[in-house]
Amino acid sequence: MLRYEGIRYISDKQMVVLDIGSAYTKFGYAGEATPRGIIRTEVKCPESKEIRRIFNYIDIDDLYQLLVEFLHLLFFRHVAISPKDVRIVVLESLLTPTQFRETLAKVLFRHFEVGSLMLLPTHLATISTLGTDTVLVLDVGYQEATLIPVYEGVPILKAWQALPLAACAVHECIKKDLTDSIPNLRIPEKTVEDIKVRTCFVTTLERSAKLGTDDAPSPPPAVKYPGLKTIEIPGYVRERAFEVLWERDNDNLSISTMILDAIVKCPVDTRRQLAENILLIGGTTMAKGFASRLKSELNTLLKSDLYSDKLKIQTFKFHKAPSKPNYTAWLGGAIFGIADLPARCLTKENYLKSNRVPDWVCLLDNQKDDTSNCGI
Amino acid sequence: MAYLFQPDYVRYVCSCGSLKPISKMYFCRHCLKIRCGYCVCHEADSHYCPNCMENLPSAEVRLKKNKCSNCFDCPCCFQTLCTRAGQAPLRPPASSADAKQDVKATPKKVYYLSCSLCRWTSRDAGIPDQYVATGGWPEQENPNSTRISTLIDFHKVLASKEKQEQQRKKFPTKRTFLQYEKFGLTSAMVRKRAGKPLEPKSLIQHSDQPAPAVANEEVDDLPAGIFTEAVDITKITTLEQRLQHPDVQAEKINELRPQHKQFLVKRSQRCRGCEHNVSKPEYSPQSIKFKIQLAAFYHVPEIRIVTCEPLRVGVASELLLKICNPTQHQTQISLLPLDTPTTPTTVTASGEEQELKRENIQMGSESPNLLPLAVRQISVTEDPKPITVVSGAEIALPECPLFLPPRDDAAEYDETNDASHFQDDKKVVVWRKGNKIVVRLHVTPFANEQNKGEPVIVGFVLRHGYVNTLATLEHKAPQKSELNVQLFLTLGNLVGTA
Numbered sequence: 021m022l023r024y025e026g027i028r029y030i031s032d033k034q035m036v037v038l039d040i041g042s043a044y045t046k047f048g049y050a051g052e053a054t055p056r057g058i059i060r061t062e063v064k065c066p067e068s069k070e071i072r073r074i075f076n077y078i079d080i081d082d083l084y085q086l087l088v089e090f091l092h093l094l095f096f097r098h099v100a101i102s103p104k105d106v107r108i109v110v111l112e113s114l115l116t117p118t119q120f121r122e123t124l125a126k127v128l129f130r131h132f133e134v135g136s137l138m139l140l141p142t143h144l145a146t147i148s149t150l151g152t153d154t155v156l157v158l159d160v161g162y163q164e165a166t167l168i169p170v171y172e173g174v175p176i177l178k179a180w181q182a183l184p185l186a187a188c189a190v191h192e193c194i195k196k197d198l199t200d201s202i203p204n205l206r207i208p209e210k211t212v213e214d215i216k217v218r219t220c221f222v223t224t225l226e227r228s229a230k231l232g233t234d235d236a237p238s239p240p241p242a243v244k245y246p247g248l249k250t251i252e253i254p255g256y257v258r259e260r261a262f263e264v265l266w267e268r269d270n271d272n273l274s275i276s277t278m279i280l281d282a283i284v285k286c287p288v289d290t291r292r293q294l295a296e297n298i299l300l301i302g303g304t305t306m307a308k309g310f311a312s313r314l315k316s317e318l319n320t321l322l323k324s325d326l327y328s329d330k331l332k333i334q335t336f337k338f339h340k341a342p343s344k345p346n347y348t349a350w351l352g353g354a355i356f357g358i359a360d361l362p363a364r365c366l367t368k369e370n371y372l373k374s375n376r377v378p379d380w381v382c383l384l385d386n387q388k389d390d391t392s393n394c395g396i
Numbered sequence: 397m398a399y400l401f402q403p404d405y406v407r408y409v410c411s412c413g414s415l416k417p418i419s420k421m422y423f424c425r426h427c428l429k430i431r432c433g434y435c436v437c438h439e440a441d442s443h444y445c446p447n448c449m450e451n452l453p454s455a456e457v458r459l460k461k462n463k464c465s466n467c468f469d470c471p472c473c474f475q476t477l478c479t480r481a482g483q484a485p486l487r488p489p490a491s492s493a494d495a496k497q498d499v500k501a502t503p504k505k506v507y508y509l510s511c512s513l514c515r516w517t518s519r520d521a522g523i524p525d526q527y528v529a530t531g532g533w534p535e536q537e538n539p540n541s542t543r544i545s546t547l548i549d550f551h552k553v554l555a556s557k558e559k560q561e562q563q564r565k566k567f568p569t570k571r572t573f574l575q576y577e578k579f580g581l582t583s584a585m586v587r588k589r590a591g592k593p594l595e596p597k598s599l600i601q602h603s604d605q606p607a608p609a610v611a612n613e614e615v616d617d618l619p620a621g622i623f624t625e626a627v628d629i630t631k632i633t634t635l636e637q638r639l640q641h642p643d644v645q646a647e648k649i650n651e652l653r654p655q656h657k658q659f660l661v662k663r664s665q666r667c668r669g670c671e672h673n674v675s676k677p678e679y680s681p682q683s684i685k686f687k688i689q690l691a692a693f694y695h696v697p698e699i700r701i702v703t704c705e706p707l708r709v710g711v712a713s714e715l716l717l718k719i720c721n722p723t724q725h726q727t728q729i730s731l732l733p734l735d736t737p738t739t740p741t742t743v744t745a746s747g748e749e750q751e752l753k754r755e756n757i758q759m760g761s762e763s764p765n766l767l768p769l770a771v772r773q774i775s776v777t778e779d780p781k782p783i784t785v786v787s788g789a790e791i792a793l794p795e796c797p798l799f800l801p802p803r804d805d806a807a808e809y810d811e812t813n814d815a816s817h818f819q820d821d822k823k824v825v826v827w828r829k830g831n832k833i834v835v836r837l838h839v840t841p842f843a844n845e846q847n848k849g850e851p852v853i854v855g856f857v858l859r860h861g862y863v864n865t866l867a868t869l870e871h872k873a874p875q876k877s878e879l880n881v882q883l884f885l886t887l888g889n890l891v892g893t894a
């Protein structure tokens with residue numbers, strides 16, 4: 021970070037940017053290039069002392085208490101700020117359930133008494149990191165992969181895609197493979213995640229096609245994984261971990277078809293530009309070999325019967341954001357949030373009056389002066 | 397009383413519905429209400445480094461990104477690193493003349509960072525030793541900071557344009573600037589725009605616009621040796637280690653760099669009903685004292701379980717409770733059924749009982765720690781939490797009120813028995829000394845199929861007299877009132893049925 025940057029913003033009121041993902045929460049201040057930290061989205065229950073994921077809430081009351089506990093720790097231990105009257109930017113996924121959004125706003129305004137809240141859709145905020153306005157944003161996180169194409173700054177909502185193909189599914193695969201090869205192995209998800217991050221990778225399309233056949237290539241070396249008992253992670257587990265993201269056996273749905281299906285749903289004259297402006301975000305896209313596998317999958321599918329007459333695209337091009345993919349969305353919020361647009365913020369006064377959070381689509385619809393754009 | 401490693405057997409119900417031991421609660425002397433960590437407003441008072449205890453004004457804390465410039469955490473195990481002194485390795489003399497000089501020169505002292513827990517050192521990571529004990533360690537900068545600065549500046553310009561636009565919109569003019577309108581348009585509109593020539597583009601071209609990012613057909617391939625090379629997992633970082641340093645996220649252990657230690661905050665607590673502080677620590681990070689500490693155990697009688705006979709369904713068991721008056725005033729206590737209303741009452745000058753409300757609470761003059769009137773806002777209310785505890789036994793409560801003398805530290809050492817001053821019902825009050833009594837109650841557990849195996853809980857309302865001394869500074873007579881608090885006692889498991 022450059023030295024002058026701190027001085028430049030010192031006079032401004034601070035704005036906290038939060039990206040509360042289903043596995044990890046990224047937090048920091050608007051106008052900074054790096055999040056102050058990345059922590060797990062979980063809390064230790066004060067009564068039972070067990071670790072609970074926020075997104076595994078039982079009901080709304082449970083979620084409310086989990087969020088109070090989590091945000092209290094986040095504000096006072098990690099961000100180190102009094103939340104009262106502070107301005108907050110929260111990145112939210114397209115698939116964020118309404119009850120989650122409503123409960124989060126209630127906790128922020130009623131419990132922490134924050135000054136204002138700006139909810140930014142992840143995919144849109146992300147394009148602020150590129151300085152262009154036509155980007156096909158694919159976010160592969162923990163729970164699901166989501167995609168929205170953005171054309172000239174406008175999201176093409178009818179082309180959105182979402183599939184439960186993300187870290188959680190990968191962890192399930194590794195866990196299954198490991199318990200098959202080592203009987204009686206009990207392995208917590210945290211360890212599975214660690215094994216994934218440190219030893220697994222996305223294999224090439226050519227090798228993938230041969231996996232499990234007689235002609236299978238020799239697997240990569242096994243890895244000794246230390247712990248209470250050292251276990252050996254077979255090479256095929258390392259290589260097969262991410263295959264679930266690309267399998268198309270039944271319904272022909274994979275990470276790569278998400279991109280092609282989205283492009284098919286976009287207007288013809290936007291397609292080439294979108295295919296040549298793909299941005300991958302989310303921690304799962306950081307797996308070794310992810311992008312190169314995606315590229316070969318896309319090129320192969322394009323020639324297949326499924327898409328060859330529907331799509332006339334020649335090439336796919338990928339962007340690199342000035343950040344690591346697991347916090348690119350946060351950075352988008354940190355750049356967009358600095359703009360300080362009162363019209364896009366929900367203030368405490370307005371929230372206490374209406375007691376609800378307008379959906380971002382209607383929120384911004386309402387303030388537009390042309391009415392040609394309803395019917396989403 | 398709360399125990400460090402035991403469950404909380406006696407829990408008080410806070411005004412917000414939380415159940416907590418009395419040691420974790422506050423008592424706001426201004427609202428005469430119990431408050432707890434959940435329902436007070438926490439504020440960060442000061443930031444300090446937990447290692448060197450340095451504290452800085454908040455502007456400087458912001459500038460330093462809330463990190464101590466002198467102390468570092470180990471990048472491997474996150475413990476605090478120590479600075480170690482060592483000798484600089486002697487360079488082989490270049491010539492015989494130099495060699496003669498070197499004999500006399502004392503070897504130079506150098507410093508490196510070392511972790512006493514996992515043995516990581518800055519030398520392992522290839523960080524050069526320093527010649528001064530503090531500071532001077534190389535800082536890692538985000539490689540993209542220049543680009544991000546440009547993008548931020550650009551967005552500021554866009555924002556001010558949009559603000560101007562909104563100003564102008566108050567007068568009926570045609571809207572021209574659309575770039576920033578990223579939200580809420582539908583595909584219908586996109587199609588419309590896609591067909592159009594790129595006319596809005598020209599409007600946003602100005603000098604501040606950063607060069608747009610260029611997408612590339614080339615992507616990172618798998619490392620060549622991945623299918624053949626053996627992996628030494630001890631040389632690969634864990635996700636936790638990577639996330640300590642988000643903009644680098646190094647994959648190899650030797651690429652890890654020490655991280656500046658994060659400041660911690662000292663917090664003060666403010667009552668959300670009246671904005672008075674209920675707890676405020678001294679500013680200095682070394683001090684563990686408080687300027688204000690309105691803990692509930694200074695104001696509300698404390699109840700402890702002395703003994704409880706084994707519990708059987710339908711059989712009355714004896715329960716001995718110790719009650720202690722922590723205040724400087726004699727108080728009268730009644731134990732009432734759980735469904736008693738908990739609204740506080742006071743006796744007016746004419747002698748009639750009335751409900752204690754905000755208007756008739758005697759307030760002292762505005763205390764100095766209260767925020768100025770102009771800053772105070774409408775209080776934001778949070779719905780009280782529903783109480784989910786269910787009473788599992790019938791409790792027989794004494795009908796007569798119990799009197800407790802004020803706390804007197806000297807009387808603790810007084811051997812004389814003063815029980816005779818009070819006309820106690822010996823069946824109820826079994827012991828009395830100073831400001832403490834022990835009372836005998838009886839509990840009869842219900843047969844409850846649902847809570848089988850769960851400990852039996854009983855609840856009641858503790859009504860206690862409270863003398864409000866806030867106004868005595870102004871030579872007014874202290875106001876006496878009756879406050880009520882709900883309590884839940886966890887008595888233990890059933891031993892069987894009769």
Ligand SMILES: [Zn+2]
Pocket residue numbers: 410411412413414430431432433434435436
């Ligand atoms: Zn409370």
Ligand SMILES: [Zn+2]
Pocket residue numbers: 445446447448449450464465466467657
């Ligand atoms: Zn320090």
Ligand SMILES: [Zn+2]
Pocket residue numbers: 470471472473474475511512513514515516
């Ligand atoms: Zn260490």
Ligand SMILES: [Zn+2]
Pocket residue numbers: 424425426427428667668669670671672
């Ligand atoms: Zn108060």
